[in-house]
Amino acid sequence: MVGTRRCGVLGDPIAHSLSPVLHRAGYAALGLGWEYDAHRVGEAELPAFLASLDDSWRGLSLTMPLKRAVLPLADDLSETAVLAGAANTLVLGDRGMLADNTDVPGAAAALRERYDGPVRSATILGGGATAASTLLALTDLGCTSFRLLVRDAGRAAETLAVATRHPSTPSVEVAPLELAPAEGDVLVSTVPAAAQTPDLLARCAGVPVVFDVLYDPWPTPLATAASVSQQILVGGLDLLVHQAVLQFAAFTGQEAPLAAMRSAGELALAG
Numbered sequence: 001m002v003g004t005r006r007c008g009v010l011g012d013p014i015a016h017s018l019s020p021v022l023h024r025a026g027y028a029a030l031g032l033g034w035e036y037d038a039h040r041v042g043e044a045e046l047p048a049f050l051a052s053l054d055d056s057w058r059g060l061s062l063t064m065p066l067k068r069a070v071l072p073l074a075d076d077l078s079e080t081a082v083l084a085g086a087a088n089t090l091v092l093g094d095r096g097m098l099a100d101n102t103d104v105p106g107a108a109a110a111l112r113e114r115y116d117g118p119v120r121s122a123t124i125l126g127g128g129a130t131a132a133s134t135l136l137a138l139t140d141l142g143c144t145s146f147r148l149l150v151r152d153a154g155r156a157a158e159t160l161a162v163a164t165r166h167p168s169t170p171s172v173e174v175a176p177l178e179l180a181p182a183e184g185d186v187l188v189s190t191v192p193a194a195a196q197t198p199d200l201l202a203r204c205a206g207v208p209v210v211f212d213v214l215y216d217p218w219p220t221p222l223a224t225a226a227s228v229s230q231q232i233l234v235g236g237l238d239l240l241v242h243q244a245v246l247q248f249a250a251f252t253g254q255e256a257p258l259a260a261m262r263s264a265g266e267l268a269l270a271g
Contacts, residue, residue, distance in 0.1 A: 005034045006056045007251050011063030012042040016216055018265050019061050022244045025264030029257040043069045059251030060090040067129045074099035083165050084136055085158060086129045091250045100250065106243025107137035114234045115209050121145040123182040123207065126190035127156030130213055134188045135163060144170050149177040182207050189222050196221040205229055213239055218269060237265050
């Protein structure tokens, strides 16, 4: 007989993760006696960790460096995980482990919560797994043209491959992060706050919507500049909450209390 249901977040590093705060707040709001903890797990330890799980486990959130490493270990992949080439979610059940990606629909929901205008073209800063997920999200919203600003063009290869897998196949131009201007309806930043130099901020000032996926530290230099210039700002907590409520529903089978989860995240960041 299975007792307490268990979920958690895996990654390395993991101490900074707000996922336990969000999911536990959801459990408390719905009166669920579930557990959700953070576990420091790297790529090398991931197979053994997954093999050790018993029937009490219902779901796992995955952060770096596990989003791509988990794919060959899952029993099944969602269409979104296949498209993204990455998964941030493992749903555990009688049929084994389903790898899914809630970053993609979570990013779309986060953007639409703040901005309901057209998304025809966009610039993305960075070329990793989060850049790939947000590229898919914006493509789902109708974006057909992207400028990908990266330090190393070779690191953008997987994101370019992701673009070709989407049925709409948007056009993607790769340009140097240090030089190229940002253009389009939306700017997405996946780069660290330390990389958000005054020169880069100046090149991003003309884009009407800024989506910075970071939530700690907050506000980032880009977020501060966007607020000063009255650009529409979508933050990392928006993305984190929206992807988490989708995970919560997949793990528990119940609709997530978005407001309670967001409030808990805001309080944690303020503290």
